[in-house]
Amino acid sequence: MPKPTLPKGWNQVSLEQFIELRQLKGEDGVFNHNIDILCTLTDGLPDDFDDIDIADVGEIFKELPWLYTEPSKLYTDRIGKFYLKPMTDLTLGEFIDLEHYFTTDYLQYLPNICALLYRIPEIVEDNVVAKWESTDFKTSSRVHYFLDQPITKMYGVLTEYIKFRDSFITSHKNLMSEQVGEDVNDITDPEEKKEAEREKSSQKWGWEQLIWSMCNGDLTKYDQVINMKLVLVFNFLAMRKELEI
């Protein structure tokens, strides 16, 4: 069997392949893991490698040292018709969705994260986006576009977003509720238990409570609120808290 054609670096690995590689488990042993990696990198099946000598499998991996490094943290501002939306322009709704993706399983949701961060501009003036499209689209309908792109185009955006998120959360620490770490069932004092339970359900409905409060209880304003800029919403909340209004 001729030697399989393999990527020479992360720039030849698509986002879809990257996710698959990171999700591979080594529980069936090193050899099985290596064959799974080869299948991912060549979009092949295990049977495709039946005629290769075992020693040759080891040799192939010696030519893939980049596989054990992280992809470059550089990223592109534009992928096809999609432009990278500045983090400071994110809306409350987009931030809530990103929080969901990052806290649930960021690897699985990588294409959705890209579909949220890379957007189609509505108006571009002098190569600068003057107006972004509305959030009225389904990220799932765009994920296929990003899955085919080289991981090096967007990998750095993830770390960039994490930096932005950390800095945002730190600067608005007083508005973020602390996680109830202890298991409520372990609390013996009835008063403390009641308080912890209240805190826990408050966390569960945290974003809904925030939107409800911003809508002043009028849910017809829901869309307007979630489309407001994240920074504006939190600055407004900070003001309300400071002035106790």
Added chain:
Amino acid sequence: MIQVFDQEIPNKMNELTIEQFEKISQILNNPDFDNIERYVEMFSYLGIKESLWDDYPFSKFVELIKEFNLNSFTPSEAVTSIEMDGYTYEAQLKLSVKETKLIEKIVNTKPNHYLSDVMAIMFKRADLSNTEHFTDAHLKHKSKLFRTQKAELCVPYIVFVTDKIAEYAQANTTQGVESSQS
């Protein structure tokens, strides 16, 4: 064979079947048993009633265990052709990628019949194609047939495959991911 009470108990690789050897290995590696329980359970599997040990001196029991010791076996040359149920099965001390994949899974998960399962992969029925050889039903059927064979048959193959897999793992253990600098 060793004499235990009034019974002859198989203790050599050319006396034990692969199935008996698998079962004994399971019992002796069972973490739920202490050292004595393990051997009582093993002798019980080989036909010695547990109650017979009640008045048996402990020092003699230890002697019996020493006598039973399975580790004194020297592997012989690998048998490369065997007839079972009217068919010829052939094997080579050689592993393809597919065989290695299947065997590595078995070696890592150690199912109850892992020795006979490995033998079922190594030995191919001479009149069948590779496609038929690897079907689940055929492998299961062959694994059952091999359980009735003497344990000495599997030793050279088990030594060979575990060596090969360990050798590969040692040379190709997955490295940790280095952080990118850019």
